Amino acid sequence: MHPEQAEPARIVVLISGSGSNFQAIAEACKSKEIDGEIIGVISNRPGVMGLDRAKQLDIPCSVVDHTEYSSREEFDGKLIHEIEQYGPDLVVLAGFMRILTPDFVRRFKGRLLNIHPSLLPKYKGLHTHKRAMEAGDKEHGVTVHFVSEDLDGGPNIIQAVVPILDDDSEASLKTRVQQQEHVIYPIAVKWFVEGRITMIKGDAYFDSEALPETGLQLNVN
CATH class of the missing domain: 3.40.50.170 (Formyl transferase, N-terminal domain)
Incomplete structure (x- = not known):
């Protein structure tokens, strides 16, 4: 594209x-x-x-x-x-x-995107909010990534980093993470159709520059 x-x-x-x-x-x-x-x-x-x-x-x-x-x-x-x-x-x-x-x-391959409610590569699979809280993490979030043959694998494109608050429940954390899903997924799709993100030999590139393992990060207050 x-x-x-x-x-x-x-x-x-x-x-x-x-x-x-x-x-x-x-x-x-x-x-x-x-x-x-x-x-x-x-x-x-x-x-x-x-x-x-x-x-x-x-x-x-x-x-x-x-x-x-x-x-x-x-x-x-x-x-x-x-x-x-x-x-x-x-x-x-x-x-x-x-x-x-x-x-x-x-x-x-290269035109398949997924969203996962954790800061990948942390917490692949299910029950990510609960697992992040039980681990005592200070932050959690959501990742959009290209899909590879590994479960919740593939190079990361963009992450929203959400703080875990002292009074958070699993439900409240999930709600705040989902709000960010609706922000970053359209951004990633926009970048893809504009030709700004690509997957080359298993790595993600943005404007022809290799992205870090996290992808681009958006910090949420």
């Missing part, structure tokens, strides 16, 4: 739940903050709120129900087929709760 490209970038979003990050990106596209268009939303679970959001926004949506497939490989094969119907420039994982096969990741 390059700024001189006349057509808006074609974006497909994969969801498993409420779709709040999908909506944040959709709103940024609608306001022209992102020179892109979400052309399809795919959920691996039927009946989730994210599908309702897509319908309200008149964005085509479909379900590839993982429970109907006998293996991860079979499910991912169907998912690849469904995505490629749209011919996307970018595939965005927005709360998509499936571990993807290496074949899937290779198919969309």
